[in-house]
Amino acid sequence: MKPKTNDTETTTLFQTLGRLGPFVKPYSGRLFGGFLSALAAGIVSLAIPQVMGELVNNVLHPGTPVSALWWVTAVVAVLGVLEAVFIYLRRVFVITPASLLEAEMRIGLFKHLQQLPVSFHDKWASGQLLSRSMGDLSHTRRWLAFGAIMFVVSGVTIVVGLVVMFSSSWILGLVYLVGAIPIMIRSFYFRNRFRRVSRLSQDQAGDLATNVEESVQGIRVLKAFGRGQEALDDFEARAMDLRETEITKAKTIASFLAVIVSVPELVLGIGLILGTWLVVQGELTVGGLVAFFATAAVLARPVENVGMLLGMTFATKTALDRYFDVFDATNTIVSPAAITASTGTSTASTATTSADSATAASDNPQLGEADRGTEAAASSLELENVTFAFADAPDAPILRSVDLSLRPGETMALVGPTGSGKSALCELIPRLYDVTGGRVLLDGVDVRELPLDTVRSRVAIAFEDSILFSSTVRDNVLLGAPARTDEALEEALNVAEAHFAKELPEGVDTMIGEQGLSLSGGQRQRLSLARTIAAKPSVLVLDDPLSALDVRTEEQVTENLRAALEGTTTLIVAHRPSTVVLADRVALLQDGTIQDVGTHEELLARSAAYRDVISSFEEAPTMEEIL
Ligand SMILES: Nc1ncnc2c1ncn2[C@@H]1O[C@H](COP(=O)(O)OP(=O)(O)OP(=O)(O)O)[C@@H](O)[C@H]1O
Ligand SMILES: [Mg+2]
Structure with missing residues (x-):
C-alpha cells in the first residue's frame, strides 16, 4: 500500500533544514568548531599560492643562494601542516555530534512510532518506516558532518579566492568569474532534477525494503505455493525500476560534472594566454601569474564540489522531508x-x-491510583452505543450501536460469525483504536478521559495472532507484569498450560522469536495467553486465545482460566462451545451489532441466530459417533 506523504514541494529548503535546529542546538558549539576548522583549512590553502608568488617575485633571482629558499619552504611546509591539522580538527569536532544527532533522531522516530495509533501502522508500509529511520537519517548525518560545512566553506573559499584573483589582476579575476557563471546556471538545473530523482529513488528503495521484508516473513507461503518465481519476478521488476532511477541519477550527476570539470579547464587555458600577455605587457608580475594559477588549482576542488554539495543538500532536504512526514503524523490516541x-x-x-x-x-479510587506495580481490582466494562469504522472506510462502520455491559468480575463470551467485528470490538477496549461514536467505559469512566497508561495497565489483551519478541520466554511472558517475579511467571505458565517452556534447552531463559527457537502455533498462543494473564489486569480481553490448541489442552486451559479469572472481568472471543460454557453470559455479535446477551442456555433456547452460530462451531464428531 502506498503510504501517504506530505507534498514536500510546499516546503522550502530553508524551512526543512530549519527544522533540524532543535536537534542541532545541543551540539551547536562543536559543529561551529568544525565549521571554523574547515574554514581555517580553506583560508590556509589559499595562503600557499601567495607565498609561492612571493617566492617567484622576490626570492627566485639568478644567483640567489639556495639558503634563501629555506624560509619560504619552511612557511609552505608549516601552512601545509596547519591545513592538515585543521582538516583533522574538523573531523574530530563533527564526528561525535553528528552521530549522536543521528542516534537521537532515530530514537525520537522510534518513540513516535511506538506512540502512533495502530491505524497509522495499518496505512504505512514497514519498509518505508525502515528506510526512513535508517537510510534517510544516515544521509542527514553525512550531510551535517561533511556536506553542510563543506558547502559553506567551499562557497567562502571561492569568494575569498576570487577576491585574491581580482586584487592581483582584475582581467584574470573576471575571466575566472565568467567561467563560474555556467557552473552556477548548471547547478540551478541540476538542483531541481537531482531532487526529483533522489526522492524517487529513496521511495523506491523503501518499497523494495518492504518487498524483501514481506517475502522473508512469508517465505513459507511462497515456498509452499511454489510462488517463489513470481515473488522473484516482482522483486526483479522493482529492483530494475530502482536501477533505472539510479542510472538517471548518475547521468544527471555526470552531465553536471562534465560542465564543472571542463569549464574550469577552458578558463585555465584562456587565463594562460591572457596572463602571459599581461606579463609581457608588464602589467602582471611572473609571481602574480604563478599565484593566479596556484589559486585556480586550490579553487578547482571547491568549485567541483560545490555543485555536488548542493545536490547533497537537496537530497538531505528530501531525506528530512521523508523523516518529518512520519514525525509529523499526529497521534490521535493520547491521554x-x-x-x-x-x-x-x-x-x-x-x-x-x-x-x-x-x-x-x-x-472510583481504583482508577486514580498508580498503575503497574499493584494488582488491579476487577472493573466494570461497558460499551455504550458504540460505532466504529476503520479510517480507510469511514462510511462502512464495522460496529453499529453496540451496547454491552460486563459487571466487575464477570466473564462474557463474545461469539459471532467470522468478520463480524469481534477483534475490532476487542481492540477498542485498550484504545488500540478509538470509537467513532459512543463510549467505552471502565468503571463508568470513558477510556478516552483516563490516562492512556491507566487504560493499558488495567486492560490486557491477547490477540488472535500470537506475537512474540526475539527475547527469552521470561521476558515475553512478563512483558506487562506488575511484578517480574518467578512466582508470577510460574503461575502464568501454569494457567496457560505452557509447561513446555520449562523443558526448553535453557528453560524459561531460552531465546525465542525470530532470532531464537521456533515454537509451534499452539506453543506461541499459550505463551501469549500467559503474557496476558501475567499482566494481572482488571479487565482481560482474550481474542480467541485457544484456537490453536487441541481439544484436551483447551479443556485444561479453560479449567485453569475459570479458576484464574475469578474476580477478573473478562471478555473472551470464543469459537468453541467449551469456551462459551466457561462464560457467565454470552453476547452474540452479528451484522455489526450485539443481537442478544444471555446465558448460553438462555440464548440456545430463544435465539435462532445463536443456535446457528453455535452449530457452526460444533467440534468434529468423535470416532464413536462416526462408527
Ligand atoms: N485495519 C483494517 N482496516 C480496514 N478494515 C479492517 C481492518 N481490520 C479488519 N477490517 C475489516 O473489519 C471487519 C471485521 O474484522 P474483525 O477482524 O474484527 O472480524 P472478526 O469478527 O474478529 O473475525 P474472525 O472471527 O475471523 O477473527 C472485517 O470485514 C475486516 O475485513
Ligand atoms: Mg477476529
Missing part, C-alpha cells in the same frame, strides 16, 4: 492531559472533560 498540552488550546469542552474525568476518577 486527556496530553491533548490539552499538545494543542495548546484549553478548549472549554476539553477542560470540562478532564475535570469530569478527575471527578470520576476520585469517585
